[in-house]
Amino acid sequence: MRIGELARRTGVSERSLRYYEQQGLLAADRTPGGQRDYPDAAVDRVIRIQELFAAGLHSRKIAELLPCMRDADGGPSEIADAKLVAELTAERDRIDRMIGDLISSREVLDDVITAASQPDDRPVNLGRPG
Amino acid sequence: MRIGELARRTGVSERSLRYYEQQGLLAADRTPGGQRDYPDAAVDRVIRIQELFAAGLHSRKIAELLPCMRDADGGPSEIADAKLVAELTAERDRIDRMIGDLISSREVLDDVITAASQPDDRPVNLGRPG
DNA sequence: GTAGGACCTAACATTAATGTCAGGTTCAAG
DNA sequence: CTTGAACCTGACATTAATGTTAGGTCCTAC
Numbered sequence A, B: 001m002r003i004g005e006l007a008r009r010t011g012v013s014e015r016s017l018r019y020y021e022q023q024g025l026l027a028a029d030r031t032p033g034g035q036r037d038y039p040d041a042a043v044d045r046v047i048r049i050q051e052l053f054a055a056g057l058h059s060r061k062i063a064e065l066l067p068c069m070r071d072a073d074g075g076p077s078e079i080a081d082a083k084l085v086a087e088l089t090a091e092r093d094r095i096d097r098m099i100g101d102l103i104s105s106r107e108v109l110d111d112v113i114t115a116a117s118q119p120d121d122r123p124v125n126l127g128r129p130g
Numbered sequence C: 001g002t003a004g005g006a007c008c009t010a011a012c013a014t015t016a017a018t019g020t021c022a023g024g025t026t027c028a029a030g
Numbered sequence D: 001c002t003t004g005a006a007c008c009t010g011a012c013a014t015t016a017a018t019g020t021t022a023g024g025t026c027c028t029a030c
Helices: A004-012 A014-022 A042-054 A061-066 A083-118 B003-010 B016-020 B042-056 B058-070 B082-117
Strands: none
Touching: A004 A014, A004 A042, A004 A061, A004 B016, A014 A042, A042 A061, A042 B082, A061 A083, A061 B082, A083 B042, A083 B058, A083 B082, B003 B042, B003 B058, B016 B042
């Protein structure tokens, strides 16, 4: 598929897809005329890349990580070396802390939303009065 | 307490603490000489602010949200209006998606880390051979 | 072959929190 | 008083993904 369709199917801008290629995250064949031609598997890959960005990994680390992932094709094409394992372990720990922060923030938002829906002081009543 | 101690106790840089003040997130009294003087409650507040930043909220939204939070002092000083509730609900949904992404990314990292620790192809063995 | 949409590269802009530096002031201790 | 650490303001820099624009090429349908 070409870049427009991939963008549509992933919700990622064409600009970002080209950036991913530039960063070595996403390869594409080229048509004789020079236009990018992506395999179907690119959809999953792009979604994975977005998740990793959302998790706060930088493109370089994602580039190192991707070849070690098991994708639709089968097993990983590389095994992470000790240095990468150490880095990924640190990232995983950071992600765990981040999840904790997110859960905490979610509660804060939820409290404020709930307080606005129940403006009086009486304790939260989970059932309905009747 | 002064800014240096607050920075030490929260792990947030002095630069960021001043920025939070500038953004209306964190108030401080001033000594006669003009130096910031924070109450003890500032520690919790700064941690909360950091969590909200980590959750991807921008400073302006945090500034609107903070007065509606229940803090150590007691109840919230304001109730979120309908517009803010709508925005916070959208943020909460985004956070939920983000948590999902993070969990997904965490699994990816974990797989790669595990694969590197168990380089052979045999299925994962949770016990020890002996 | 031509029209128009989709695509190409390249360059510059943006955002938002944070880092860093410079030049000056305050504070606590001797 | 003086000294040195801590603090002040203000300005500029950085980062990293993404937006935007310009000027040109490709592709499909007619």
